[in-house]
Amino acid sequence: MLKIHQNAHTLWGFIICQWMVIYFYMEPVSYATIGLTILLQGWAVAATLNKCPKPGKNFLTVLTIVCALIVIASNISKPIDSFFNLLIIGAVLKLLTPLDETDLKSIFLIHLFLVSGGYVFHQSIGMALLILLAFILTVYLHLSLYTIKSSAKPRMKIAFRVIFYSMPATMLLFVMMPRLPPLWSMFNPGVAKVGVSDNMSPGDISNIVKDDKRVFRVEFNGAVPDQSQLYWRTLILEDFDGRRWSMIPRGSVGKGVEHFSEAPKDGLSYRVIAEPTQQSWAYALDAPLLQKGEGLFVTRHRTLMYKKTLAERKSYEVISYQDPNVRNKFIQDEFYERNLKLPKDYSDVKQFTLDIIGQEKDEKEIINKVLSYITKEGYVYTIQPPLMQDSVRGVLFTYKKGFCAHYASAIAVMMRSIGIPARIVTGYQGGKWNPTGKYLDVSQTQAHAWVEIWSEKYGWLHIDPTGAIAPSRVESSLETALEASGELNEYLGYSPEIYKFTQNKFFTTVSNWMSSVDFYWTAWVLTYDDKKRDSFLDALSDLKNWLSFIKYFIGPLIIFGVLWYAYRRFQKNKHLSVEEKILRYIIHLQKLLDTPREQGVTLAAYIDRLQYVFPEFSDRLKHLERYCTLVLYGTVEIQEKLSALKQVSKQIKALEKDVKQLDS
Amino acid sequence: MFGLVEKLEQFRDQWLDKRMPPRENIQLKQSEIFILPSRFGWIYALATLAIFILGTNYQNNLILLVAYLMGSLFLSCFWFGFYNMYQLKIRRVSVADSYAGGRAAVQVELSTQRARHALSCSFLKEEDTEAQLEGLETPSQVSLSFEKQERGHHSPGRLLIESFFPLGLTRTWTYIDLDIHAYFYPAPQPCRLVHAPGKKYGLEDDGISSSDTQEQELAGLREYKQGEPMSRVAWKQVAKRDGQLLSKELESENELSEEVLSLDRMPAIDLEHKLSQFSYWVDTLQKENRPFHFVLGTMKERYVRDADTARRCLRALATYQNA
Known part of the structure; x- marks a missing residue:
């Protein structure tokens, strides 16, 4: 077989590749693996520089077993992690072999597997490109077996050419191949849990909002509703223990009955692209009707839920009917005993409530009376409420200060105390509109809690006390609301001047543009599926699209090609004597x-x-x-x-x- | 089973002969290049499948994308492997003769207009010779050789040129027939010539008489060379010199002492041995620069002194068939 250039150049390439892999696998890689990698790679380098011999065959076997034991022992509780660690150590150990053709071939395959596995953990554009780079490096290193030059440049050229030539077929396969369902279920990579949780004590949301991680994005088909209309319902919390509100067990939530036939056509149609959360709830405006979305269902509470937890970015399409008259028709969502239960005596709260509402019986009027009372009485919206033993009484009577969850909790208790069924809804309110990508960006900052009460006449009614106390929170954003209350500094952790500076046109344009790129990446690459393929193929059959394709793509390509040709000719002539x-x-x-x-x-x-x-x-x-x-x-x-x-x-x-x- | 393999090989050879007849100069055409996945290629395909399953199970489009990229890479390898061979020029430069049991050296030149990578040349049916070319940019010559045990005019068969460029996933190869033939002279076997004075060894009709050493004047003595007629030995000197044999050097030796080499003069009984001995004599006399007459069957050469004629004589010995 062919003579091997066993030069230091290739070895360094392998070492770079392996460290890239370790970087991709930061999550499961253990310190033992990193230590062993440094040691073994050091040995391989020393051997190549003729400072010491490579281990013999038997010794290498012993070494392999020892390394495997160390790695398994250091990841004993996590079998999947130890699998990745073993694979990495296997690749590193291969550097100590004589590096003949068989060894190089197995290094090639192990590296390919490790590099592509990096996508389990990373899917952002930047990381995707970095992983692609590692892939190209792997191919390049393998080329050393079959090409002339020991110098890097011509070989790099071949590597790029081979990959470049493979691109059209890759794209075609990616676009055209049907997606198969998972053959068997896999472990979930360690992605941190994100978002609201299945129970809430009033202080929780104020902690969540300090995190500006993206939760989901929405594309609307048609006009974008007003900011104050965007209540993304996520969880319904019905059980109250005096401190915490919690969801009833998942299993008993139950499926909502959907009467598609009765649903009118003119709802609000949109697509949600959700970030992985490791949770099972999804986001929708009130009364969602699911259009496209595998593994999702509409619950009895008119919320959306996954059958499994959400481990990767996912997109689904929904039509929502905000009109209560319409939505009650197709989803049966009635009140239960538990919506009236209170853990202890709240007779003082009951008296307080009755004082506000007087003899009023109509629930809508009751809501108005309560909201105008708290507006009038100077209740304060704050992200840093004082510590309260009993948050309901604390907010209502003692401090008159609180965050959205405090007010929601207090209002719900007030309603239950006078015999009106009430429940807490947590989710997100509003969102940042990205004009470049034409989508709504909803992050943890938008986390919110509000109340729904039951009325025989109207069904479930929506009350958001925050809207009454700090209207700017609902109409604009949390930052605006906090700026009004003078708390922006504490919330941001830096000066509001800097915040204002980052809100200037240039910065918002750049950040909008950057997140738009990421959005299209998600929408067209990460969540590409059979449905998108079908609509893509439909679009292909439309002549108009072809014309614009030629105009925007083929045309520039031809121009570019002609310029390139001219340039090449010019270059050729330039070198003539x-x-x-x-x-x-x-x-x-x-x-x-x-x-x-x-x-x-x-x-x-x-x-x-x-x-x-x-x-x-x-x-x-x-x-x-x-x-x-x-x-x-x-x-x-x-x-x-x-x-x-x-x-x-x-x-x-x-x-x-x-x-x-x-x-x- | 064995018979089947042989039959298949025979079938393949016939097919190849029809498709790619022997030529001295070949520029590889599309129909002359074969490509199939190599063994490593199959393993790579399995790895691609594994990554595809990984991507499917995670419902991860990026992993699927890598799997598709790996698949397409495999396809590109066929393309690149093909162009690495396509229009490669191969020329037979020289084929050296050899002796039976020895190796005949073959020089083949590969030339190209663009860079080629990782080519290896060997004979399809002779497994013990192989030449590696890491790459090819300027015309370069490749030395190969093949071995035959029997004398004759032999061919090593088709030349196999193969490459695993670019990633070792595909094997690109061609079997070309450069019409390589080498003469394998009978293996030399030392012996003494049968010497029968007066006998004309088949040269009578040409009027050349075998030199009669007895009639020559003694000009001096020199060391005995193996194979000289016994009559040349200066027997008187043997006793004086502890048994070292000396030959009598005769006057006008150069003109008159040419040996006549013919099958009759070889002492062996069977033809093959006779030919081996014949080969030895042609060789020896040629090396010593002594002209000789050559008689074999109908072929007669007088005063053989130059290398070309001697080669012709040896080739005649190589292909001689007893009528």
């Missing part, structure tokens, strides 16, 4: 005068003969001969030759003109 350039001119001359130059006839003799054949051009030809001789044989500086060359081209052009004149 003056002699070669002269010859080009002479060949042109031969064609022009239709007089071939026989083999062995010197240039001077040829031009002499031309003068004889074409006496009418003899002046020009004489000049030509002089310049040609100067270029070819003159012992002068190159600059002078170049200017003579210009003269040659000038003379030939003039000659061309003369010939044309003579012909006509």
